[in-house]
Amino acid sequence: xxxxxxxxxxxxxxxxxxxxxxxxxxxxxxxxxxxxxxxxxxxxxxxxxxxxxxxxxxxxxxxxxxxxxxxxxxxxxxxxxxxxxxxxxxxxxxxxxxxxxxxxxxxxxxxxxxxxxxxxxxxxxxxxxxxxxxxxxxxxxxxxxxxxxxxxxxxxxxxxxxxxxxxxxxxxxxxxxxxxxxxxxxxxxxxxxxxxxxxxxxxxxxxxxxxxxxxxxxxxxxxxxxxxxxxxxxxxxxxxxxxxxxxxxxxxxxxxxxxxxxxxxxxxxxxxxxxxxxxxxxxxxxxxxxxxxxxxxxxxxxxxxxxxxxxxxxxxxxxxxxxxxxxxxxxxxxxxxxxxxxxxxxxxxxxxxxxxxxxxxxxxxxxxxxxxxxxxxxxxxxxxxxxxxxxxxxxxxxxxxxxxxxxxxxxxxxxxxxxxxxxxxxxxxxxxxxxxxxxxxxxxxxxxxxxxxx
Amino acid sequence: xxxxxxxxxxxxxxxxxxxxxxxxxxxxxxxxxxxxxxxxxxxxxxxxxxxxxxxxxxxxxxxxxxxxxxxxxxxxxxxxxxxxxxxxxxxxxxxxxxxxxxxxxxxxxxxxxxxxxxxxxxxxxxxxxxxxxxxxxxxxxxxxxxxxxxxxxxxxxxxxxxxxxxxxxxxxxxxxxxxxxxxxxxxxxxxxxxxxxxxxxxxxxxxxxxxxxxxxxxxxxxxxxxxxxxxxxxxxxxxxxxxxxxxxxxxxxxxxxxxxxxxxxxxxxxxxxxxxxxxxxxxxxxxxxxxxxxxxxxxxxxxxxxxxxxxxxxxxxxxxxxxxxxxxxxxxxxxxxxxxxxxxxxxxxxxxxxxxxxxxxxxxxxxxxxxxxxxxxxxxxxxxxxxxxxxxxxxxxxxxxxxxxxxxxxxxxxxxxxxxxxxxxxxxxxxxxxxxxxxxxxxxxxxxxxxxxx
Numbered sequence: 001x002x003x004x005x006x007x008x009x010x011x012x013x014x015x016x017x018x019x020x021x022x023x024x025x026x027x028x029x030x031x032x033x034x035x036x037x038x039x040x041x042x043x044x045x046x047x048x049x050x051x052x053x054x055x056x057x058x059x060x061x062x063x064x065x066x067x068x069x070x071x072x073x074x075x076x077x078x079x080x081x082x083x084x085x086x087x088x089x090x091x092x093x094x095x096x097x098x099x100x101x102x103x104x105x106x107x108x109x110x111x112x113x114x115x116x117x118x119x120x121x122x123x124x125x126x127x128x129x130x131x132x133x134x135x136x137x138x139x140x141x142x143x144x145x146x147x148x149x150x151x152x153x154x155x156x157x158x159x160x161x162x163x164x165x166x167x168x169x170x171x172x173x174x175x176x177x178x179x180x181x182x183x184x185x186x187x188x189x190x191x192x193x194x195x196x197x198x199x200x201x202x203x204x205x206x207x208x209x210x211x212x213x214x215x216x217x218x219x220x221x222x223x224x225x226x227x228x229x230x231x232x233x234x235x236x237x238x239x240x241x242x243x244x245x246x247x248x249x250x251x252x253x254x255x256x257x258x259x260x261x262x263x264x265x266x267x268x269x270x271x272x273x274x275x276x277x278x279x280x281x282x283x284x285x286x287x288x289x290x291x292x293x294x295x296x297x298x299x300x301x302x303x304x305x306x307x308x309x310x311x312x313x314x315x316x317x318x319x320x321x322x323x324x325x326x327x328x329x330x331x332x333x334x335x336x337x338x339x340x341x342x343x344x345x346x347x348x349x350x351x352x353x354x355x356x357x358x359x360x361x362x363x364x365x366x367x368x369x370x371x372x373x374x375x376x377x378x379x380x381x382x383x384x385x386x387x388x389x390x391x392x393x394x395x396x397x398x399x400x401x402x403x404x405x406x407x408x409x410x411x412x413x414x415x416x417x418x419x420x421x422x423x424x425x426x427x428x429x430x431x432x433x434x435x436x437x438x439x440x441x442x443x444x445x446x447x448x449x450x451x452x453x454x
Numbered sequence: 455x456x457x458x459x460x461x462x463x464x465x466x467x468x469x470x471x472x473x474x475x476x477x478x479x480x481x482x483x484x485x486x487x488x489x490x491x492x493x494x495x496x497x498x499x500x501x502x503x504x505x506x507x508x509x510x511x512x513x514x515x516x517x518x519x520x521x522x523x524x525x526x527x528x529x530x531x532x533x534x535x536x537x538x539x540x541x542x543x544x545x546x547x548x549x550x551x552x553x554x555x556x557x558x559x560x561x562x563x564x565x566x567x568x569x570x571x572x573x574x575x576x577x578x579x580x581x582x583x584x585x586x587x588x589x590x591x592x593x594x595x596x597x598x599x600x601x602x603x604x605x606x607x608x609x610x611x612x613x614x615x616x617x618x619x620x621x622x623x624x625x626x627x628x629x630x631x632x633x634x635x636x637x638x639x640x641x642x643x644x645x646x647x648x649x650x651x652x653x654x655x656x657x658x659x660x661x662x663x664x665x666x667x668x669x670x671x672x673x674x675x676x677x678x679x680x681x682x683x684x685x686x687x688x689x690x691x692x693x694x695x696x697x698x699x700x701x702x703x704x705x706x707x708x709x710x711x712x713x714x715x716x717x718x719x720x721x722x723x724x725x726x727x728x729x730x731x732x733x734x735x736x737x738x739x740x741x742x743x744x745x746x747x748x749x750x751x752x753x754x755x756x757x758x759x760x761x762x763x764x765x766x767x768x769x770x771x772x773x774x775x776x777x778x779x780x781x782x783x784x785x786x787x788x789x790x791x792x793x794x795x796x797x798x799x800x801x802x803x804x805x806x807x808x809x810x811x812x813x814x815x816x817x818x819x820x821x822x823x824x825x826x827x828x829x830x831x832x833x834x835x836x837x838x839x840x841x842x843x844x845x846x847x848x849x850x851x852x853x854x855x856x857x858x859x860x861x862x863x864x865x866x867x868x869x870x871x872x873x874x875x876x877x878x879x880x881x882x883x884x885x886x887x888x889x890x891x892x893x894x895x896x897x898x899x900x901x902x903x904x905x906x907x908x
Contacts, residue, residue, distance in 0.1 A: 010473060017907050069459040101492035160649075167650035174628055174646070174686075180475060191645060194622035195594065195614075224759035230704050232628075232686070249703065250684050268882065269787050277799040279811075286823045287793045293856075296787050297828055301835075303779035314772050325890050328779050333723050333750050333883055337743045340722035345731040355732075362736065369740045374751055379754075402747075426721065428882075429787050436779045444534070 008035040009044065023100040030059045036270070038064065042071040043078070054083035055092060058105060066109040081115045083130050093133075105133035106303040109214070110183055110242040117245065119146030139222035140215030140253060143236040143245035144171040150178045150203050151281030152186050157199035165189070172248050175233035178207045183242045185210055185235055207247065212237050215244055222247065225253040227344050266422070269296060269429040296429050302437040303328075310444040313453045319386055320447055324395055331401040331439040332432035334370060338363050339431050343423045344415055353418050359410050367406025373398035393450045397443045404433045462489040463498065470506040471610040474818035475546050477554040484513045492518060496525040499534070507801040508537035509546060512559060535569045539582050547587075550776050559587035562671070564637055564696040571599035571699065593676035595667030596709060597699035598625040603666040604632045604657050606640050611653035617645070626702045627685035632661045637696045639664055639689055666691050669698050676701065677709040693735040717876070723750055750883050757782075757889040764898040767907045773840055774901055777848055785855040786886035788824060791886050792863030799879045800867055807872050813864050821860025847904045851897045858896065859889045861892070 012032040016024050021035060033041060033056065041060065045068055057065060057080060067238050069077060093105065108116075113132055117125055125145075134140035148170040150159045162184040163173055173191055182185040187207030212235040213222045226234050227248065236246045265272040269292040273280050280288075307324075308351045309313070314320055342359060351359060375398040383391020409431050413423035447453060456717055465487040469479050487495060487510065491845055494669055495514065497907040499507045500520055511534060513521060523531060528774040533608050536741055537543060547559065562570075571579055577597075590593035604613045634640040641661030651660050666689040667676045680688050680701065688701045712726075718883075725748040727734050734742075761768070796813060799805040805813060829852040839847020867877035901907060 094703040180559040270791040295777040300780040305774040318769040
């Protein structure tokens, strides 16, 4: 043993023994571990108190962790898994800043992940997955590790025997992943195909290309893709295509329910509630709404300032004020119609970010057509009551506002997606406020010219 | 044969021969058929030209139709099914008023339905289902008639043999309905249970209570119940619990996709598009939006009239006009937040129509709290700029508007549901418009008192 390695081990032991492990400590442990050979790391992991062992093990790089794990005696492997699942390690990891966490903790080896998740309830799994290093919204947190897999050198008879023996263990038996060497995913066989096959057919002849997903994938993307492909189950793999678990329709529907509730809340300008509506306190509901309401009210101050600019013109023709809510309301509605259509088209993949100019051009024409109809009616009706000079201002303003609002409403969701925001969140209330302010400028510009104000 | 029956048959033959069959003719045929005994009806059905036979058969009552069908020679049964599927009969039925249709055409016997739907593609099935008499939105139109069912006197061995033989026929084999005498649904067995069972177990011991749905059920209700129960397939039965077909996840997801698109469109005040956004013409998009935009604009005329009432007060203090968009906008936002939360709570069954007063009381308190925060800020900021007399008007108005808007927004979806409308449709734009008009009345009432206007 060189002096360097010896020193590194001593320092590492000191760090591990610190009463309060934070990201600075873990950083040091991580870099010290890189200087220590595998057999020494294995010795360290099996000699330290079990929580310290688990922490050390957790900061090792994936390959190193696999090598260490395989060298541990089986009984110690079980203890280590137990410690990794325990609350102490989870607490240390959860206490860290998310960025630090992402940097320090890569994926664990597939074999360790599977052992850690096995036999846990859905809730326990969610808690345990903190330790796995998957981000909060990663699909890895939702998979079921109890998966019944086949081997690529089996035939249908052998496969069906295994299915029969273990029929009650996994969450689903209707889709069976087929593994090649090193647990990598080679394909999938449906139970239907397997039951219908003649017993001597090799599993490789029955299997088809799998629709799998990496554990780090965003949960909503994974769930939508699952539904779009009309799957019944989807294997979850690590970055090296090794099988970690399986995603079933139940998990997917839970995710979609939550995401839909979030989108609905944000689309109306409030935060989703953590609990159900009836069991939330009044203060929790107020909290979920107040921030958005404030932000929207502050942006609506824009409309006060715009009107302030035109106050002297307003005092010349007070009748102009009568139409303000009608005009801004219509603009908001036209904008929301366009935004909702385009948001949906984006969600189902029918419109892409690069179609920006095409969508813009469509909405300009749609908006102008809507404006032509509403503007003509506005001209006739308001003209008949308030005189045709004011009528022409109202008609012309409706034409311009509808064109502007539809274009802006169609554009916003695409721009939101371009900058990485959720189009459903960058949402209708903001479009309304924007259209209000812009609409007022259009209105008073047209009025100033048409009525000869100054 | 009595003279009466003889006359009835002759009249019926005359009616059937009319070149243009409308609901009046069909009514007469229907009542004449009631006077004719089954064996004569069977003779008639097998002797008339095939389209006439099909029409006559279709207006028979369910029991009568079953008796006639069973008395027909098998080759003629096939011809009749062919004619019922054909475009001529569909055209006659589709040409009728929906109310007449519902009155004249009950359900067909399960055995006829199954034969008619068998072997058809998804599109053909949708077309054929017109003839079945299911309303446009009934789940019967979406079921797959190719269903693999077991019999209640089989054992697991026999059941698994049948599944193996017919593995490629049905749309799903993962859920297997079990039939008792007369095709009535006794239970369901999952393929998983069947594969795991020992061969001698009777099917009745393996089966569990089925979650089935009647063919006449609204498609959205059926689909949501399917997803809520996390099913993989759901048997579809007629009013007498006889198996007609099976609903699979694919069908359910298609229905939910369409319903979600409809709700999203209507929630933003437009009609859903029949085709995708990019493939719709500009005129189709305009058409989907113009009606709602007009309706909303017409209801916004209310705001013009409200302001007209207060025109002389506006001319006394023009600065009052500056805050109109801010105040109406904030009211609309607060109303939409409440409406969206309550709509969602209704959808997931957490709030029921009878909770009306409880929701109202929650929203009054939430709205008042929101109004207190926004009102205080509004008082301070607008007071600092425009003087504290105007500031107090703005602050007080924000308090009242938020309370009113949250209560109205929370109430509307429940009232909509009470009168049988879709809460998602009775929607945000209407709440905004309503809150605009009410908010203006509140604003000018407070201003009149506080600023001593007259």
